[in-house]
Amino acid sequence: MTLTASAPRPVEQRMTNLLPVLANVACTISLPLVLLLAWGLSSRFGWLPEQILPAPEVVWATIAELWRDGSLIEHTLVSLRRVAIGFSIGALSGLLAGAALGLLPVVRSFVWPVFTAVAQVNTLAWLPLLVLFVGIDEELKYVCIAWSTAVPVTLATTRSIADVSPNLVELGRVFDFTPMQRVSVIVVPAALPSLFTGVREGLAAAWQSLVIVELFASFDGLGYLITWGRQLFQLELVITAMLVIAAIGLSLNAVLEYLEHFVQPWKTEARHDR
């Protein structure tokens, strides 16, 4: 191919790349736009009472007002701090417990059945009991979030370590690796992908559990904003808080997807299904 023949190509290529992207964007935003339009029309013509579905401009005004007086940021920061602390405690203890269970088959054979039985009961069921033990203050939120993070992290860590290919473990034995070497050279790299999936599930669980515990008992945070709005029958508050929760959920997911890519660059496919 000559240089002259390749000269007009970039523009052409850009065009062909751009068109499907534009079409995709148009498809993506068409449904939200139609829904928004229907929402606006229904409030304009009063198809649904204000207490069932407040007008979009009312929701927008609420967002703007909460933003201006700083309370939206305040509630969001309170919630984020709870998730950060609870998640850190939970992920760390989950990783440690999972490592112990995964590396020591004897411990696993004793503890695993009890652990799975306890993990079977969701955090939600422990809530009424936990309230009596730790009260309804910040500790309750940390314990709850940490517990619901620790369960999936422990499960995934144990499985990923226990599932490391026996061939690799045998290879380590042949090479006369010390236990430290065995862990750092064989177990950690082999277990890393599913381990990361566990941490990701843990973060998702932490976020879910934050909303649960804030609905259950709290005086600030996004979950409280929702309950409060519901009690006052100001659904615009409820919808505002839900939108913030969705936005944070989306960005947490995006950050983790990026991190996953960063930790395992050989894995090109980003999974949207988790």
Place this chain on the structure above:
Amino acid sequence: MTVDTLRARPLRNAARYWRPFTAFGTVLLLWLASVRFGWVDPHFVPSPAAVAARARTEFTTGTLAFDISESLRRNITGFAIGASAGLLLGLWLGFSSTAERIVGPSLLAFRQIALFAWVPLLSAWFGGADAGKIAFIAVAGFQPVVINTWQGVKGLPSAYRELADVLIFSRIDYVRFVALPGTLPAIFTGLHAGLIYAWLATLGSELFLNVTPGIGGRLNEGSQLFEMDLLFLGIIVLAVIGLLYNSSAVWMETRLLRRRTR
């Protein structure tokens, strides 16, 4: 295989049977001992005997059996609504690329709303009684089913599609003989997850919404009246139901998919 793993195997097999029981036994013993010797405040940790006595009175003269059946009824109704809606939408998204491009991204964004954030909104729309609870359970069961079905259809190897084209299958035959059987494992994964979510939502709806007969309401009652035996009993009942759901889902899955593995 080395000699020492060979020798270790029979022992490990025997250990597999007694070790789990040792662990459960130890937990039970610790529980008994801590109550018996007063290591814990009996107001906070009831004795196993007290929980057993409570179970007896609840199941003979009390309402717990009725509460459980009410919870299960709501759970199954909500799950049936949510799962069938999820199945239909998932199949549609999987088979129609136009639908996928228009609805897919919104759906993925929509499921970023934490599940329980729906509770107040749904209770405002459907009320806090039965309808609101069932609506919430349906939303919970819907999400995993729709995503897994959709991804399952999309994940079919293109070779299947091409083979069906070569054999000039009609569209209906393609769906009936190729696509649906090929998607079944993914659909079951979704249904299984949906079942778990729906059960969680059943409990949550009873904890957060109006008091109606149901196991969640009894947990609240135990917590508010400080009746620890009722609370412990409730948690044990929940664990048993969760285990039963889980194992029956696994059993159904392996049974219905057996011909695939043969």
